[in-house]
Amino acid sequence: MKPFIRLTATAAPLLRDNVDTDAIIPSREMRSVSKKGLADGLFAGWRYTAIGSREPQADFVLNQPRYAGAQILVSGANFGCGSSREHAVWALAEYGFRAVVAPSFNPIFQGNCIANGVVPVVLDGEAVASIAGALEEATEPLLTVDLEAQTVALVDGRSWHFDIDQEARGALLAGLDAVARTLQLADEIAAFRVQDAARRPWIYAPVKRALG
């Protein structure tokens, strides 16, 4: 996982509430049993003129030349709602997005972001609207997300503080993998399970019985 400390990049405003994971990566675009090959299907329903087509829908934000190469997405409340498919984050990340700024996120989506080094930045709706408005009017739609300082800043100097879970922040800053860290506790987990099996044998025993 690539560490994220701070990033100044083109930011694309997609100011809709409840952008769901079906919209981010339609199920029909999840063609292989893989975390890769998804960028092309990102926002396919909005980005292309028809289902299955690859002809760009000219007015969709990511198709506008000024937002080419965007690495930050600015969007509405409840971003990432719907299906838990992690493919939504894989598609965003593969396309090049490293941070999403929104008033709120779906909890599963937010966890998926953190697991993949994409920073979910929560700012209030007013701040998000100001940022989106500024991006639309700016000559160059740039935004800075500073995870170390926990700030989002426009080039005109306006900046906002954001809160983020400190464990998530640490993992994102270091680009750390959770499985490797948890496996260091394998003995502790095994010991806990032994105690638990004595207390709740039905969690363990019936499975073995039914499986024969």
Added chain:
Amino acid sequence: MSRTIFDKIWDAHRVTQTPGGLDLILIDRVLLHERTGGVALRGLQERGLPVFAPDQAFAVMDHIIDTRPGRTDRTLMPTGTDFILATREAAGKAGIRLFDLDDPQQGIVHVMSPELGIVLPGATLVCPDSHTCSQGALGALAWGIGSTEAEHALATSTLRVRRPPRMQVRIDGELAPGVTAKDLALALLGRFGVGGGAGHVVEYAGSAVRALEVEARLTLCNMGTEFAAFTAIVAPDEKVLDFLKGRPFAPSGADWDAAAKEWLSLASDADAEFEVERLFDAREVAPMITWGTSPQQVVPIDGAVPAVGEGQGTAESQRRALDYMGLEPGARLTDLPIGAAFIGSCTNSRISDLRRAAALLRGRHVAPGVKAICVPGSTQVKRQAEAEGLHEVFQAAGFEWRESGCSMCFFAGGESFGPQERVVSSTNRNFESRQGPGPRTHLASPETVAASALAGHIADPRQVAAR
């Protein structure tokens, strides 16, 4: 100190706390399906990691397998076969039990896992699927995760999670006749919005919830994810014990007695505290129908499309929804002709759902031009329905009778409804293009779907029942 059911389960599963303040929570059950589970198993295998407790992990084919009779590994969804083969191979390598597409215990993961007693009260359960919250209906702490977290759960039998806040939604009063758990779930979304759960563990409590049968509680908890909840849960009671007793993976003998005693002690203490408490009166609920492209955009069946600014969501999102759905403010829902009717999904495909729909369909036929489909939630549900003759009722009424699976709840490139086709659906999401390239989905109970199929337009099931 007083504790909620959530606190009791959480505390019993906390292995340790990380330096950053996350809890390392023991996971009792990991469920996987071929859509998002195969990629998790494969990810684990690519890293050379074994499954920590293979006896406690289960995989099932449900999402992209066909539901047409005579199905095989070949799917209508292009490349769907790859998912089936990859999941089969990865489950075999990992040594976990797979309920394959021809297994008599196969079904939609959230239907078959309670049915088999894989879900148990007081257990922690995760699955890379957002509707995992359904299983909270049995008093399990069950929540949806992503594929990377599923890899973590498989590799370590734990997850790192920050303790979520708690919300109680207390629902008192009785549901009126003809009003179901689905209507209740939709009414809650209409009242509190799709952000209403705000990452909390939502405990549904109150007399209306206790009055619900277990299958109805599964429907209510199912839409916890539409509510943006961390998950949903209902305290286990005698109904849950009756439901589980004798199920293949449920405990028996002395283990059952000990388990049952503990399960009944899980209920929240009378003075337990919640970060948020909400009240709701079940008597206010009518059969509900969504009009827009978010489940919160919902009205009583005799209602009209609200004016922009008066419904749930921003004015901009309402305008988009009106445009997509081909509606004008003020339009009466029951005036809308439909092209298709769908009964199925992890929300409403259990035997009780099929029985209630069949009761309306018996001796009647769907209106001309309406494509009507019923997809039982599991192979066991299908067989039970067939033993009761319900399949004949559905077929005589003009419904297709399918093999079990997720089917047309979502579109994966295979089967779909047509562009701009108006569909009344017992599913859980009415997002743009969720069910195909451009269909207009209206969410409702199985009764409302059946009534609408008969009428050829959106219809109030209570009026059909009365005829």
